[in-house]
Amino acid sequence: MAKTRSVYVCSECGAKSPQWLGRCPACGKFGTLVEEIDEAASAPPKKEKRERSAYARRPVPLSQVREERFERISSGIAELDTVLGGGIVPGSLVLIGGDPGIGKSTLLTEVSAHLSRAHKVLYVSAEESCSQVKMRCARLKLDSDNLLLLNETCMEDIEEAIEEEKFVVIDSIQAVYTSALSSAAGSVAQVRECAGKLQRIAKSRGITFFIVGHVTKEGALAGPKVLEHIMDTVLYFEGEREENFKILRAYKNRFGSVQEVGVFEMTGEGIYGVSDYAGIFLSESRGEAAGSCVTPAETGNRCMMVEIQTLTAKTAFGLPRRMPLGVDYNKLALLIAVLEKRCGLPFYNLDVYLNAMGGIRLNEPAVDLAICAALASGHKNRPIDKYTAAFGEVGLTGEVRGVTFAEKRVNECVKMGFKRVLFPAKNFKSVKKFEDKIELVPVQYVGNMLRKLFPPEERADD
Ligand SMILES: Nc1ncnc2c1ncn2[C@@H]1O[C@H](COP(=O)(O)OP(=O)(O)OP(=O)(O)O)[C@@H](O)[C@H]1O
């Protein structure tokens, strides 16, 4: 076999260099040179003229292409099957990303143990020793003779170790390396090369790979974007580390919708899919203390009642703090400004802390109204009734804008036994049918909402 050589290629302009340089000599950009295998130097010398092989593929009319039928295999965890689009597709590459310690290895250990009851499964643990994996299996009460463990980081050795396994778990892609490249494991070049290798094995031998991927500080998958292109399915584990509930979200799925989310509960005995998620993002004592409000949040294809809690405290030092958990920092700052300017509620000398219960992340604009309600409730020190919910987008002028899925949200409020819901007046038509089941309070401005939530004598000037 010819010796592989590597070359450093500039990711900006494509210039090649035999050695690593901090600055690309061609385009002048810094830190853009990435190691790659030099195909031209590594491949055996080619014949002068290429002859067309007798087996070369020819274009085929669409009608004559044979349809491949595949049967999805259940992972043993219903929530994961839902996110995957109805089960595991044989021969696919599934990438699971998430913060450190969120439970990626735990989830994949459970899945491999379940799959190993009917198939041969190889768990390649590049980060932990086999005994560590064994300890986790013992804690999760999993045992199987069909589950093979391998503690290996070299890609070529992993490739050789794969025999007739149907499922292979790589934990994690950042810890494996290929000896063809001299750069360190986890570097852009290594991750790209190893992922490419796994893709070739998956597609040629029909093996399903579950690959664990680390995320960067910003929350994106570490490594090149090409890693996500190679994968068939990319899933993200979300949630605060300290909280028990985690959300698994599909970011890309070639075999299903990316609208699905899975809710998991992490316990000492393992990770469980939560199918009955009603009320898990609500606290027992809501409605007793001021500063909290419930909103029907749309996450993936599901609507869940989520409690938003806020706390305001006098600023000890000059600049007031804004500390949101589960909600974007800028959104909180913006809504505070709206309340100050449009409703006359001063926050300039108050620290504001906000928490979406259960560690869920709320990115949609429809949570704005509930955040405003919770903040105003805390500010006025007047609790909001526990059976009152609010949803709607708040604009900079203080207007409440219509949102999507209004019908679904009100339906969820009714299902959960709520008695009153405040929502954008624009959505009134679509939810009118719930009139006899729940008190509908359409609002046009944030000021309106505050007057409706709190008695007139406490009214803030609009
Ligand atoms: N003995 C234990 N009892 C209870 N919970 C445990 C125990 N050991 C680990 N855990 C839980 O499992 C979590 C770690 O899970 P896991 O190792 O699957 O995470 P991970 O996402 O693979 O992390 P990493 O990226 O570091 O590999 C911890 O955050 C902890 O909550």
Ligand SMILES: [Mg+2]
């Ligand atoms: Mg792990």
